[in-house]
Amino acid sequence: MNNLLNWFAEPFQYPFMLHALATALIVAVICAILSCYLVLKGWALMGDAISHAVLPGIVVAFLLGIPLTIGAFCAGLICSLSVGYLKENSRIKEDTAMGIVFSGMFALGIVMFTKIETDQHLSHILFGNLLGVSLSEVLQTLFISATIFIVVILKRRDFLLYCFDLSHTRVAGLSPKILHYGLLILLALTIISAMQVVGVILVVAMLISPGITAYVLSKRFDGMLLIAISVSVSTSIIGTIISYHIDASTGPCIILLQAALFLLALGYTRLKNKKI
Secondary structure (H helix, E strand, O other), X not given: OHHHHHHHHHHHHOHHHHHHHHHHHHHHHHHHHHHHHHHHHOOHHHHHHHHHHHHHHHHHHHHHOOOHHXXXXXXXXXXXXXXXXXXXXXXXXXXXXXXXXXXXXXXXXXXXXXXXXXXXXXXXXHHOOHHHOOHHHHHHHHHHHHHHHHHHHHOHHHHHXXXXXXXXXXXXOOOHHHHHHHHHHHHHHHHHHHHHHHHHHHHHHHXXXXXXXXXXXXXXXXXXXXXXHHHHHHHHHHHHHHHHHHOOOHHHHHHHHHHHHHHHHHHHHHHHHHHO
């Protein structure tokens, strides 16, 4: 028993591990909440598009000497607005527009990154650098996540109605366009927060895995939220601890645990349905 407790407690004797865990937990909660809306809306590819599209914004922000989060946020907005413009002003479908925009912006970001000299390694942006998070970055993540949380709580019913029924949204006197771009802005902010944990490549998994696991296990939205948060928080804690003991990247460890839980949930649901 003592050995098990020591296994859990040992990593958190170091300040950098405490910062990593705090950041992972903050991001885990906000990703879990937003993932429920993204799953219901079918926006998995949109999350992937914005997460890849922020790379050129990060490079430009570095060159201008401004916070990287500002550049990432602006690039995310440009991506979402471009997809909306292509969808509304051409015969191209939304998923095709997303594929064109995010692949083009991601390629642009890689080319720009390879052409500048910087002390930041590309892998930290692509795969996250959770163990290198400073106290100021923890506070920054907390501020962004708190802002997202407050907006989602205040407009949760409006977003839920928008995700379920677009026509009913108009009948209720709400603007689908405002809700659409409002959700995109929240998605871009969440990706910025999660970037430090899992990087731009794996961030879409953290935005989708908790929600899809909860969707498989629950038919009620409140139940989905509770399950998604539980999955996201527990995998973030255990993944951080495992990464310390096996000396592996923290972000991928968290994502692997979330994928494993989804498979378990899917298997459990199938067995339950067969019995019924």
